[in-house]
Amino acid sequence: MVDEITPSWEDVAQRYGRKIYNFAYRLTGNPDDAADLVQEVLLRVRKGLSGYRPGSFEGWLWRITRNAFLDGVRRQNRRPESALPDGDHHALGSSPSPDEVLASVRLSDDIQAALLKLPYAFREAVVLCDVVGLTYDEIADATDIPVGTVRSRIHRGRKMLRDLLTWPM
Amino acid sequence: MADVNPLWFRRKELFSAFLDGELSAEEAELVNDLLDGDDEAKEEFRGIQQVRRALRTLPELEIPGWLLPDGHLGELLSAYLDGELSTAEQRQVSDHVVSCAQCRGELHDLDRARIAIRSLPGVDTGQLAQIPPPPTSRRRRLAVAGSVGIAAAVALFVALSLGGDPEPAFSLDDLGNHHIARASAEPGFAVFPPAIEVSGP
Amino acid sequence: MMTRRLVILGTLVSALVLVAIPAGADELSDYLDETDQATYSGRRLIGTTWDGLERMGVVEVEQLGGMAMVSSGHTYVMVGDGKVHAIGSPHAALAFVLDASAPVSHGYQVAMGETATHLGRSAAVVEVTEDGMLRMRMVIDEDTSAPLATEVFDDEGNLFRYSTMIEFSASAPSMHDYEDVGEYRTMVPLDGAVVPETVGPYGLVDVYGGPADGEQAFYSDGLFTFSLFAIEGSTNIDDVVTDGRAWSSGGFEYVRVIAPAEVWVLWNASGSTYALVGDLPPDHLEEVLVDLPRPAQRNWFGRVWDKLFG
Numbered sequence: 001m002v003d004e005i006t007p008s009w010e011d012v013a014q015r016y017g018r019k020i021y022n023f024a025y026r027l028t029g030n031p032d033d034a035a036d037l038v039q040e041v042l043l044r045v046r047k048g049l050s051g052y053r054p055g056s057f058e059g060w061l062w063r064i065t066r067n068a069f070l071d072g073v074r075r076q077n078r079r080p081e082s083a084l085p086d087g088d089h090h091a092l093g094s095s096p097s098p099d100e101v102l103a104s105v106r107l108s109d110d111i112q113a114a115l116l117k118l119p120y121a122f123r124e125a126v127v128l129c130d131v132v133g134l135t136y137d138e139i140a141d142a143t144d145i146p147v148g149t150v151r152s153r154i155h156r157g158r159k160m161l162r163d164l165l166t167w168p169m
Numbered sequence: 170m171a172d173v174n175p176l177w178f179r180r181k182e183l184f185s186a187f188l189d190g191e192l193s194a195e196e197a198e199l200v201n202d203l204l205d206g207d208d209e210a211k212e213e214f215r216g217i218q219q220v221r222r223a224l225r226t227l228p229e230l231e232i233p234g235w236l237l238p239d240g241h242l243g244e245l246l247s248a249y250l251d252g253e254l255s256t257a258e259q260r261q262v263s264d265h266v267v268s269c270a271q272c273r274g275e276l277h278d279l280d281r282a283r284i285a286i287r288s289l290p291g292v293d294t295g296q297l298a299q300i301p302p303p304p305t306s307r308r309r310r311l312a313v314a315g316s317v318g319i320a321a322a323v324a325l326f327v328a329l330s331l332g333g334d335p336e337p338a339f340s341l342d343d344l345g346n347h348h349i350a351r352a353s354a355e356p357g358f359a360v361f362p363p364a365i366e367v368s369g370p
Numbered sequence: 371m372m373t374r375r376l377v378i379l380g381t382l383v384s385a386l387v388l389v390a391i392p393a394g395a396d397e398l399s400d401y402l403d404e405t406d407q408a409t410y411s412g413r414r415l416i417g418t419t420w421d422g423l424e425r426m427g428v429v430e431v432e433q434l435g436g437m438a439m440v441s442s443g444h445t446y447v448m449v450g451d452g453k454v455h456a457i458g459s460p461h462a463a464l465a466f467v468l469d470a471s472a473p474v475s476h477g478y479q480v481a482m483g484e485t486a487t488h489l490g491r492s493a494a495v496v497e498v499t500e501d502g503m504l505r506m507r508m509v510i511d512e513d514t515s516a517p518l519a520t521e522v523f524d525d526e527g528n529l530f531r532y533s534t535m536i537e538f539s540a541s542a543p544s545m546h547d548y549e550d551v552g553e554y555r556t557m558v559p560l561d562g563a564v565v566p567e568t569v570g571p572y573g574l575v576d577v578y579g580g581p582a583d584g585e586q587a588f589y590s591d592g593l594f595t596f597s598l599f600a601i602e603g604s605t606n607i608d609d610v611v612t613d614g615r616a617w618s619s620g621g622f623e624y625v626r627v628i629a630p631a632e633v634w635v636l637w638n639a640s641g642s643t644y645a646l647v648g649d650l651p652p653d654h655l656e657e658v659l660v661d662l663p664r665p666a667q668r669n670w671f672g673r674v675w676d677k678l679f680g
Contacts, residue, residue: 010238021232031233038236039243046245047254070467108227119436119451120468129189130224136191152400155185155217156407160435161224162216163409179400338582339601341610341627341634341645347557347580348597348632348647349447350454350464351588353438355595357402359520359533359649360440361416361429361631362447362456 007057009046017042019132020065026127027069029116040068062134062142066124114164122157129154184214188221241265242272246279398480398592401496401508406450409434410516412538416630418531420524420652427630431535432542433516466557466578478505478593488518489538498593503527505651506593514540525653531631560585565598570657572596572650589648589658596648598662605643607636619656622665639663 007015017038024037044064052060115123128139136154140147180203186192187200204210242265248254249262266273345363352358410433417426432439437450448455452466479502483495488509498506504527509519518538522531563577565587572589580586584601607614607625614636617626627634633655635646640663650658 013236013238017237018229018232021236022230025230026227035233035236038232042236042238043245043248047248107223111223111227117435121451122436126224130221131227136186136189151182151186151191152179152403154189155182158185158217158220158224159181159213160407162220163435165220165223179404338603338605339584339599339610339645340581343581344597344599344645344647346454346456346464347578347586347599349449350452350557351466351576351578351586351597352595352648353449353454354452354466354468355402355590356399356406357517357593358406358595359416359517359631360431360438360447360449361427361629362440362442362445362449363629 009042009049012045012049012061013042016061020061023065023127023132024069026112026115026131027123029112033072037065037069037072040072041065044068056138056141058134059138059141062128062132062138063144066142110165111161114161117164118157118160122153122160125150125153126157126161181210181213184217185221188218241269242275246272246276249276250279250283398478398498401480401510402593404515405508405510405517406433407436408511408514408516409542410511410514410538410540411542412535414533415536416531416533418628418630418633419529420628420633423628425628425630428536434542464555464557467559468576477501483507485512489535491518491538493518511538511540516540522649522651524651530651531649533631557586563587565600566661569598569661570654570659572654572658584643591650591654594648594650594654596646596650596658599643599645599647601643601645602641603643604638604641607638607643611636619659620664622659624659624665635659637665639665 020041021034021038024034025031028034028037041061041064045061048064115126118126124143125139128134128142129136134142136147136150139150139154143150180199183192183196183200183203187197192200204214242249242262245254245262249259254262266276342363349360349363353360410431412431413428414431415426415428417424419425427442430439430441437448440447440449445456452468453464455463477500479499481497481499483497486493486495486509488511492512493509494512496508496510497504498508503525504523506523507521508517510516511518516535516538517533519534520532521529524530557578560577560579563585565574565577565585567574569589572591572594575588575590575595577588578586580599580601582601584599587598587600589596589598611625611627611634614625614627614634617624617635623637625636627636632647632649633652635644635655637644642663644663646655646658646662648655
C-alpha cells in the first residue's frame with residue numbers, strides 16, 4: 001500500500017504504540033524489555049521519519065521494530081530474561097466474570113510460557129501473524145525472508161506450541 | 170527416481186496457510202483432499218486451528234501510559250546530547266527547550282550525569298549504552314562492557330608471563346562447544362557432544 | 371493407509387502444474403529443516419571413516435521442537451537454535467545471537483529416491499548430489515520426519531560418515547526444560563573482523579569472538595559447515611589434543627583429529643594458532659585449506675620439493 005501522507009511521530013506512537021508493545025511483550029514475556037523496545041522504536045521512527053520515502057509504511061515500521069529488537073538482544077550481553085509474567089496486565093473492555101478472568105489469565109500465561117520456548121525465528125513469525133496481524137507478504141517484507149519460509153515457520157511454530165501446550169509442563 | 174517433490178514434506182503447512190486465508194482456490198482444494206478421510210490429518214488441522222484461535226484471542230495488553238508522547242522530548246534528549254540528531258532535529262530540540270521548563274531541567278540533569286560517568290577512571294565509555302536518566306523518564310539498562318573472554322585473556326597473560334611452556338589457552342572442548350552451538354542453528358546438523366569417549370584405533 | 375498416501379502424493383504431483391513451487395536455495399534446507407523439527411527419541415550410532423581410520427560413537431537422543439538433548443554416559447548436552455548447554459560442565463552454556471540470514475547454497479541437487487523401510491518403519495529416501503556425484507543420502511521417517519539414517523560420501527564414492535538410529539521411538543517424553551539453565555554466555559557477531567569471504571567452496575556466514583580471545587568464523591556451503599578458530603600466538607598442539615595425528619595436505623603438515631561426527635585440523639601459521647572443526651568431507655577440507663594460511667612447517671615431501679624447485 002502506498003501512503004500519500006507520511007504520518008507524524010505522534011500519530012505513529014498513538015496508532016502503533018500498542019501493537020509494538022504487544023509484539024515485544026509476546027516475544028520476550030517481559031514488560032521491561034517490551035517498554036525498552038517501544039522507546040527504541042519510537043526514537044528510531046522519530047529520527048527516520050524525515051528520510052522516509054512514501055511506500056509501505058507498515059513494512060518500514062515493522063522492519064525498524066524487528067531490527068531494534070535484534071539490536072537490543074545484542075546490546076544486552078546476556079540472554080534476554082524470559083521470566084513468566086505474573087499475569088497479563090489486562091486489556092480494556094467489558095469486565096468479565098472472575099472465573100473467566102482466572103481461566104483466561106491462566107491460559108494466556110501458559111501460551112506465553114510456551115511461546116518463549118520456541119526458537120526465535122518461529123516465535124517471531126507466529127507473533128507477527130497472530131498477535132500483530134500481518135499478512136504473509138507483510139511478514140516476508142519485514143523480515144527479509146521468502147513467503148514460503150514465512151508460511152513454513154508460522155506452521156511449525158503453531159505446531160510446536162500445540163505440542164508444548166498438550167505436553168505436561 | 171521420482172522428481173523432487175518438496176510439497177510432500179510441506180503439505181501440512183497448507184493447513185496454517187488455509188486458516189490464514191493465504192491460499193489460492195486450487196491450493197485450498199488440496200487441503201480438502203488432504204483432510205478427506207484422514208483422521209490424523211484432521212486432528213492436526215484442529216490442533217492448529219485451536220492454537221491459532223488461542224493466540225488470536227490473547228488479551229491485547231495496554232501500553233504503559235508513560236511510553237506515549239506527551240508533547241515533551243523524552244529520549245530525544247539523550248540522542249541530542251550524543252550528537253545523533255540531524256541539524257533540523259537539533260533545532261527542534263533547542264526550540265522546544267527554550268520554552269519548556271520540564272525538558273530544560275531534564276536536559277540539564279542528563280548532561281551532568283553524562284559528564285560524571287565519562288570522568289570516572291578506567292571506564293571505557295565506548296562500551297556504555299544509555300545512562301540512567303532521572304526518575305521522570307524510563308530507566309535504561311547499562312550494557313555490561315564485554316566480559317566474555319576477559320578471564321581467558323587474563324589467564325593467558327599470566328601463563329605467558331610465568332615463562333617456560335605456557336598452559337594452552339584453550340581446550341578442544343571449549344572450541345567444540347562453540348562450534349556445536351553455532352552449527353546447531355543450521356538445518357540438518359547432527360549433534361554429537363564433545364568429550365565423549367569413542368571407539369576406534 | 372499407504373495407498374491413501376500414494377494417492378494424495380499423486381494428487382500433489384499433478385497439482386504441481388497448478389501451484390508455483392519456489393525452486394532453488396530453499397529446497398535442500400527444507401528437507402534438513404524438516405528433520406530438525408521432528409519429535410523422536412532413541413539411540414544413534416555415528417561414525418566417520420577416513421584413511422582406514424574409523425571413529426564411532428553412540429548417543430542417546432531426544433528431540434522436540436527444534437531442540438535436541440544428546441547424551442552419553444554422564445555427559446548431557448542440550449542443543450538447538452544457536453544454543454548449547456553442556457549440563458554439569460562449567461562455562462559451557464552458550465547462546466549465539468543469529469540474524470535471519472539467507473542460506474548459503476552451492477548447487478546441491480536434491481532428489482527423492484525409492485521409499486524404503488528402516489528399523490521396520492516406512493521411510494523416504496532423499497539423495498543429495500554434487501555435480502552429478504552422490505554426496506549424501508538421508509533416510510527420513512515418513513511418520514515423524516526423523517532422520518533414521520544418513521550417509522556421506524567422499525569424492526571417490528567411499529563412505530565417509532554414517533549415522534543410524536539403533537533404537538527409535540516416535541516420542542520424546544523426558545525433555546528437560548532448557549530454559550531453566552541459568553545464564554548463557556551470549557556470543558554476539560563481531561564487527562570488522564578480517565576473514566576471507568569464501569574459502570574453497572564455502573561461504574562465510576558470520577564471525578564471533580571465540581575462546582582465548584580468538585575469533586570464530588563460521589562457514590557453510592548449504593549442507594556442510596565448519597568453524598575456523600584463530601587464536602593469537604603459537605601453541606604446542608600436542609598439549610591441546612590427545613588423539614591427534616600428523617596429516618599432510620597440499621604438501622603441508624597439520625594435526626588431524628577424527629571424531630564420530632566431525633573432523634578437526636589444527637596448525638600454527640604466521641604467529642597464530644588455527645583450529646578448524648566441521649562435518650565437511652575430505653575433498654572439501656583439502657580445498658578449504660588451500661585458501662587458508664598454510665602452516666609454517668612444510669612436511670617432508672614439501673621440504674624436498676622446495677629444495678629441488680624452490
